[in-house]
Amino acid sequence: MLKNLIKGLSNLITPRYCPVCGKKASREDIPLCRACGDVISSLETPANLVLPPLDIIWSCLPYEGAVRECIKGLKYRKDLSLVPMLESVIKKTILKRPLFVEAPCVVVPVPSHFLRRMTRGIDHAELIAGAIARSFGVPLLRRALLKIRATGPQTRLHRRERLDNLRNAFRVSDKTALRGKHILLADDVVTTGATLSACADELIRNGALSVTGITLARSMRV
């Protein structure tokens, strides 16, 4: 109760604004206005994607409208107030999926090249990976997989070209931490799955037992 009171008072002093539409954020649970929050809460979970060498790719939300704005807000405007909202969405949708694996699990974010991380000032995949790790109660391995080569933008490329663009771009830096583990590979958005596949190839080649992809959103535009 005290926590809610403090939260209510802090909202009065520094009102938050909805990152999607700019109106006052009125919801208690997530930093959005009521209308945008209702839109996100009512979205259907996208279908799973089966894409070897990954066992499966799960996504929480479709990459459209308010969801796209929230992800852009996190990625490009470094709006960290969105993290609790995204975490609650991940918890709500991901924990419904049974994780039938015997091996110990660890969460690994899809890595960005260090220059990209420096210029952006935020590692969105790592924030999402952290939320997944907390939801499942499993360890987060921040730098077990690295992106060792900067790659051009993927958006205008087809799947085959994306795979070529990503060849030899990722490298495992800590084989011991990954050996025999089931990896939950986390990213913000999946489109063709080329990035997740390239990462999963490298993880499995270096002793990971299996890989499940988990993304906040799935884009249907391929």
Ligand SMILES: [Zn+2]
């Ligand atoms: Zn709004």
